[in-house]
Amino acid sequence: MPHGEVVVDLAAFQTNLRLMQKIVAPATIMAVLKSDAYGHGLLRLARAAIDAHITFLGALDIPTALALRRARLGDEIDIFAWLHTPGDDYRTAIDSRIDLGISNVAELNAILAVNSTSPARLHLKIDTGLHRNGASEEDWPQLVRAAVHAQDGGRARIVGVWTHIAEASEQEDTHAIARFEAAIALAEGLGAHFTVRHLAASAASFARADSRFDLVRVGAFAYGISPGGGVTPHQLGLHPVMTLRSAVTEVAVGSMTRTALVPLGTGDGIPREVVNTVRVALGGELLLITDIGLDWFTVDLGDHDVAVGETVVLFGDGSSGELTLQAWADALGTIGEEIAVRLSPRLQRIYTF
């Protein structure tokens, strides 16, 4: 094995998508593939999602959306990009039939200013309280009017309306849903009609029927990453998709201690905080990480006998007795996504079915 491997279980990814599809029906699923599919690998995960009958992919930005489009996944596949900067190639995006999230009139004007051959496909975004992207309630009518005007002139097609919520509490999310519904009603009064209305990401779509509308944008749960705080993926019926493993390169036997050296470290994206916090599976035991460097960590073997070359599983689905990503996240005071996306792109990804 190279110094470390990220093993991605595509069957588990597809199982999670099918479970989510069953839960949210009759709404459909957008598979969120931003940030290299949460560190799992963009194109492989896109193909697996499509094989699981997903037809909407969430890309984040235009370069990612165009990489998906160029992968020839099928012209009928919808691809959504929503984080834009002035340098972006709107023209190619429009001509490649990328659906664009639009947060304000300036963004809309920049998109309409390019000389595309087809109408821009718009998803108008209302801010329902998260206060990141999206039009404020005051600016919403103006954005809707501008989009309707562009549609009437043949330069745009209004496809969707959307928002993103804070998942702060039941009650806050209820408020956000109400604001979303009010924004839709107002827009319809101004002549906009939406084929897809979408608000929820993983957690809300799983928990609340009233959050689902026509489409839900699922990232974390598709990768088998649960929201944390003690809730395990298994409790939700989800299967962890990512396994991180390596192999022992050295066993040091001191007078009091036996230590195994494993060739993964902070330079591979392993958080330094794993020391004296996290245990790895080795030789049938869960053993504590005792120190870390740029490209190594050590494990206290206690009385156990371990050979050079033996596999070390850092996290996975638990089937070899290892911790899950979820358990790592709880131990490190973060969420599974952060650990997964930080893993170095130089670590080899291996796909299993």
Add this chain to the structure above:
Amino acid sequence: MTNPFLHEALIDEAAISANAAALCSDGDADLFVADVRADGYGHGIVESARAAIAGGATWLGVSCDADVAQLKSAGLGAPAVVIHRGHAKQLGAKGSVLAGALIRGPELYGLTADARVKPTMRVSGRVVGTKTISAGEGVSYGYTYRAPRTTNLALVALGYANGLDRFASNRGSVQLDGKLRMIAGRVAMNVIVLELGEDSTQTGAEAVLFGNPDSDEPAISAWASSLGKPAMDIASVMGSLLPRRYR
């Protein structure tokens, strides 16, 4: 797929060379090992190796055979050694320790307090949106930030997928238009929100997480100490996750 319009890690190759030159006198220059593990601490293994050699390094310190292959295929002929917890060991199963080696890693990239060396990485992200919120309104997941009064906000395209730690939520600060601004609410995967108070900014403005302290930019050491971790952890992770640009 990374997007150089949203954010970048700007690498100063000349500064790596200058750091190497400044460190040469620490020992035998014929045994000066430039540590380029972890993709050159996030600066790019090939570019770092080339810059360090230009500054006087004579050996390259690597983690594994794959590193050696990458250096060779880029045409770098300097001999490589495996850095092994304080030692430089020659390649191969029976490789001997390079006695008297002068190994320089974090120092080469200005990641230590050594006054002779300068930082070599600058991380920035673009403002992708602005808005104004009223007192009491929340920001980002869980509404862990509530505006104490009416405030302007800037949405910046840097998140934990770029190595900006979630731990910096409501704690770290980022420089925008010359001023340090607090991260309001949770760091998300791809964005952070900065609290601007009464000041405003423009979409497209550049927010600097750390850069060149000589040009009044925040130092990577300040960012690192706000998180309680060594600067080398930050450089090696952010440099591997962000699009890199060289100058």
